[in-house]
Amino acid sequence: MGPETEEMQGRELKDENQEMTGASMLIQALARENVDVIFGYPGGANLTTYDEIYRTGMHHVLARHEQGAVHAAEGYARVSGNPGVCVVTSGPGATNVVTGIADAMIDSLPLVVITGQVATNAIGTDAFQEADVIGVTMPITKHNFQAREVEDLPRMIKEAFHIASTGRPGPVLIDLPKDIAAASGFFNYNQPVELPGYQPTVIPNKLQIKKLADAVSEADRPVVLTGAGVLHAHGSDELYDYITKQQLPVASTLLGLGAFPGTHELSLGMVGMHGTYTANMALHESDLLISIGARFDDRVTGALKHFAPNAKVAHIDIDPAEIGKNIETQIPVVGDAKEALRMLNEYNGTPGEFSEWKQQLQAWQEEYPLWYHEEKDFLKPQHLMEMIYEETKGEAVVTTDVGQHQMWAAQYYKFDRPDCWVTSGGLGTMGFGFPAAIGAQFAAPDRQVVAVLGDAGFQMTAQEMSILQELNLPVKIILVNNASLGMVRQWQELFYEQRYSNSVFPIQPDFVKMAEAYNIKGWKIENPGDMQEVLREALAHSGPVLMDCRVEKEENVYPMIAPGKGHHEMEGIKP
Amino acid sequence: MKRTIIATVNNNSGVMNRITGLFARRQFNIESITVGMTENPEISRMTFVVNVDNERGLDQVIKQLNKQVDVLKVRDITDDSIIARELALIKVVAAPQHRGEISALAEPFRATVVDVGRESITLQVTGDQQKVEALIDLLKPYGIKELARTGITAFKRGAVKSDFETPKHSILN
Ligand SMILES: Cc1ncc(C[n+]2csc(CCOP(=O)(O)OP(=O)(O)O)c2C)c(N)n1
Ligand SMILES: [Mg+2]
Numbered sequence: 001m002g003p004e005t006e007e008m009q010g011r012e013l014k015d016e017n018q019e020m021t022g023a024s025m026l027i028q029a030l031a032r033e034n035v036d037v038i039f040g041y042p043g044g045a046n047l048t049t050y051d052e053i054y055r056t057g058m059h060h061v062l063a064r065h066e067q068g069a070v071h072a073a074e075g076y077a078r079v080s081g082n083p084g085v086c087v088v089t090s091g092p093g094a095t096n097v098v099t100g101i102a103d104a105m106i107d108s109l110p111l112v113v114i115t116g117q118v119a120t121n122a123i124g125t126d127a128f129q130e131a132d133v134i135g136v137t138m139p140i141t142k143h144n145f146q147a148r149e150v151e152d153l154p155r156m157i158k159e160a161f162h163i164a165s166t167g168r169p170g171p172v173l174i175d176l177p178k179d180i181a182a183a184s185g186f187f188n189y190n191q192p193v194e195l196p197g198y199q200p201t202v203i204p205n206k207l208q209i210k211k212l213a214d215a216v217s218e219a220d221r222p223v224v225l226t227g228a229g230v231l232h233a234h235g236s237d238e239l240y241d242y243i244t245k246q247q248l249p250v251a252s253t254l255l256g257l258g259a260f261p262g263t264h265e266l267s268l269g270m271v272g273m274h275g276t277y278t279a280n281m282a283l284h285e286s287d288l289l290i291s292i293g294a295r296f297d298d299r300v301t302g303a304l305k306h307f308a309p310n311a312k313v314a315h316i317d318i319d320p321a322e323i324g325k326n327i328e329t330q331i332p333v334v335g336d337a338k339e340a341l342r343m344l345n346e347y348n349g350t351p352g353e354f355s356e357w358k359q360q361l362q363a364w365q366e367e368y369p370l371w372y373h374e375e376k377d378f379l380k381p382q383h384l385m386e387m388i389y390e391e392t393k394g395e396a397v398v399t400t401d402v403g404q405h406q407m408w409a410a411q412y413y414k415f416d417r418p419d420c421w422v423t424s425g426g427l428g429t430m431g432f433g434f435p436a437a438i439g440a441q442f443a444a445p446d447r448q449v450v451a452v453l454g455d456a457g458f459q460m461t462a463q464e465m466s467i468l469q470e471l472n473l474p475v476k477i478i479l480v481n482n483a484s485l486g487m488v489r490q491w492q493e494l495f496y497e498q499r500y501s502n503s504v505f506p507i508q509p510d511f512v513k514m515a516e517a518y519n520i521k522g523w524k525i526e527n528p529g530d531m532q533e534v535l536r537e538a539l540a541h542s543g544p545v546l547m548d549c550r551v552e553k554e555e556n557v558y559p560m561i562a563p564g565k566g567h568h569e570m571e572g573i574k575p
Numbered sequence: 576m577k578r579t580i581i582a583t584v585n586n587n588s589g590v591m592n593r594i595t596g597l598f599a600r601r602q603f604n605i606e607s608i609t610v611g612m613t614e615n616p617e618i619s620r621m622t623f624v625v626n627v628d629n630e631r632g633l634d635q636v637i638k639q640l641n642k643q644v645d646v647l648k649v650r651d652i653t654d655d656s657i658i659a660r661e662l663a664l665i666k667v668v669a670a671p672q673h674r675g676e677i678s679a680l681a682e683p684f685r686a687t688v689v690d691v692g693r694e695s696i697t698l699q700v701t702g703d704q705q706k707v708e709a710l711i712d713l714l715k716p717y718g719i720k721e722l723a724r725t726g727i728t729a730f731k732r733g734a735v736k737s738d739f740e741t742p743k744h745s746i747l748n
Contacts, residue, residue, distance in 0.1 A: 134589060138589070138592065138593055139600050163644060197584075197585065198644045319642070321635065321638035328631065
């Protein structure tokens with residue numbers, strides 16, 4: 001059973017221009033923004049808000065740690081496309097969501113975070129549970145506000161939703177002092193948003209589009225790099241039309257997986273540190289690189305001095321500051337990815353001729369596919385990912401934590417849909433994957449949500465199993481258990497002469513018992529032969545489940561670009 | 576290279592914090608920042624003198640400033656015809672027998688003596704950076720006890736349009 005939807009109907013919309021408290025304004029505003037669930041945790045500074053939640057029946061999910069709440073809001077935002085809303089108290093409540101805010105900032109996820117604050121007359125006095133949350137979150141929010149007058153609150157909330165969800169999405173925080181939540185004023189939500197300093201460019205310049213289209217006609221070895229920007233813009237259909245019409249090869253960033261179908265013949269797979277040989281070589285050898293909604297993160301580019309040495313670079317991005325930030329760009333296109341692709345599709349240029357290039361790419365794909373050694377006695381994590389892909393028919397929402405299992409999921413789950421993939425890319429936040437799956441399940445109550453987690457990362461936010469228990473939320477937890485901080489262990493093996501400092505667990509909890517403590521059905525899978533059957537049974541189970549999958553402990557993620565190396569210097573490209 | 580950038584910003588609490596935080600975080604090299612009210616009390620005006628390595632660095636400074644919701648407009652005015660002024664207070668060691676000499680030095684700079692002590696005098700000078708620096712250099716041999724400079728504030732010369740009407744650095748299109 002998915003989350004209850006009827007409950008939310010209990011919200012009553014009050015008339016405009018009524019006098020009400022700040023807390024009431026908040027809930028009324030959230031209802032007008034069509035917020036159907038909020039994730040949070042109460043405390044002294046936001047009791048008035050919680051009282052309003054109680055009285056209105058606003059759908060609220062109680063996390064067991066604020067970090068769980070904010071990552072759930074992120075997962076919700078990523079899958080629904082709407083801002084995730086998170087409500088926490090002042091001081092420790094607020095500082096506990098800092099990691100999630102930073103994560104949402106760097107991965108461009110829309111969030112509206114409401115933090116309680118001490119009363120206005122106590123601000124600056126080091127009052128009980130006071131923290132300078134505006135100061136702390138200034139560099140990790142798209143924007144933040146502190147409400148100083150109750151009458152400002154509706155405008156602020158409206159602006160917060162507008163800023164979070166338009167342009168390049170991101171987290172916006174509203175710091176709500178206790179006395180402002182309790183004070184009363186007139187509620188008017190029908191004001192237009194007026195932000196002269198915030199005017200994102202949505203429609204690209206026609207001339208730049210023409211330049212890009214002409215560059216494609218003239219190119220011999222073009223490649224498209226798609227990022228999460230395409231997903232945020234809901235531009236997958238336009239991308240599909242563009243790619244198939246122009247017959248362009250496509251590589252994807254980690255976060256962009258699914259924007260273009262991973263099983264399509266024009267898909268080269270993921271680029272970057274653990275990307276495919278072909279995707280990385282395609283960038284390296286290309287003479288035209290078209291980046292759409294990707295920001296040339298260092299895990300994508302490898303060493304900048306070796307990056308795409310022969311390519312003319314075209315970069316479509318809604319955030320002008322990303323263009324030219326890391327990579328010199330010859331054809332800048334500022335605008336929404338969907339709009340840009342729509343314009344490109346309308347433009348009738350001369351089709352390019354890339355048959356030789358595509359032969360080369362195909363030769364690489366055949367020569368250097370992803371590989372691993374199959375073994376009878378150990379479950380190979382890569383094989384586990386293949387099984388998950390098969391058993392979910394490629395249709396599940398897959399969330400991951402951070403580490404080796406994340407890379408294997410990215411490599412082996414062939415994302416064909418734009419709404420299947422939730423992972424922490426830019427910040428690489430351990431503890432993200434499990435609560436994000438909870439949020440994803442709320443955004444997609446009828447879909448299979450699979451949380452692929454490391455044994456270490458899961459322990460960072462495992463307390464959220466309470467939510468699964470309480471709501472019988474059917475999230476499927478798959479622990480890729482290598483009894484280690486696998487990715488750290490891999491680096492220590494490769495770059496620190498196998499000095500495994502604090503990366504191998506001498507003992508582990510009994511994860512199945514842990515699950516059972518929360519009334520979650522658990523399996524331990526030690527024999528690789530049992531995996532498929534358990535997976536099938538567990539996925540078919542109507543409630544939440546946990547599978548503790550014991551995988552080969554020493555397995556490494558390959559291929560790999562070592563730090564400081566370029567795309568053409570990948571290691572582990574063959575068995 | 577040294578560039579002069581002006582910005583109008585919402586006169587909200589914390590705006591200065593946002594901007595200086597941004598500069599520190601992005602490792603932008605700032606020589607001076609001045610800020611003050613404009614003809615509109617809700618809007619402040621900032622003047623930055625920044626040191627950047629190249630055009631791309633400059634481009635980033637401007638774009639990152641533009642990204643701030645509270646920043647309304649940004650413009651690099653270095654290559655425009657501008658009026659740029661700063662004020663400096665210079666306390667110089669001055670035995671009574673040197674005072675006449677120092678005053679004579681100050682005169683062509685239209686610097687004025689604003690305070691006199693037993694062993695020092697304080698001069699106030701306004702002008703562009705070169706002028707201020709030239710005077711400081713001339714006074715160094717006497718011994719400078721204290722120096723306070725405001726940093727540059729600037730705007731464009733008597734054009735009809737405001738400084739921001741024809742932005743040189745639009746957002747690329
Ligand atoms: C909060 C946080 N702390 C530390 C790290 C550094 N780190 C990256 S991967 C990793 C190991 C993760 O281990 P596990 O969750 O078991 O996943 P595995 O790599 O074994 O698949 C660590 C410690 C991180 N990414 N996030
Ligand atoms: Mg592990």
